[in-house]
Amino acid sequence: MHFCPLCGTLLFVETCDTGVQFFCRTCPYVHAVNGSILKEVSGLKHKEVDDVMGGESRWELADSTQTNCPKCSHGMAYFFQMQTRSADEPATTFYRCANSACANQWKEN
Structure with missing residues (x-):
């Protein structure tokens, strides 16, 4: 997920004449995608869940x-x-x- 650097809104992907680009639905920000984008998320920890019934x-x-x-x-x-x-x-x-x-x-x- 990528966010607009101007307003912080989630960026959407669209194809255009020059290829693929990110665009913001809130402001006029557009960013051309020239290559592949890979972002790996690691180190996520699961939240411990309390037993609301008392265990x-x-x-x-x-x-x-x-x-x-x-x-x-x-x-x-x-x-x-x-x-x-x-x-x-x-x-x-x-x-x-x-x-x-x-x-x-x-x-x-």
């Missing part, structure tokens, strides 16, 4: 209830409720199977 520690204090896991049919699961939509909508219930070998997670709106 594994969220389940340590969760209550348990008798419900069947849809994956392994175990009869008990941990749960907590969170308001994920507008206030006039019911809360979403998140479940995690109490069977440590399964630990399946699901939700009900």
Whole structure:
């Protein structure tokens, strides 16, 4: 991506009689492209994402209830409720199977 040195707007590419050129849609800036342009971007770091649900520690204090896991049919699961939509909508219930070998997670709106 190249930007206009005059106004900072993104430059567009067009073909013309003399070849290819960059042009600005905001101001009269035009720059002829005489060869190939290669720009390599390296060193980008991925942003660490926080677990908004609280991660594994969220389940340590969760209550348990008798419900069947849809994956392994175990009869008990941990749960907590969170308001994920507008206030006039019911809360979403998140479940995690109490069977440590399964630990399946699901939700009900």
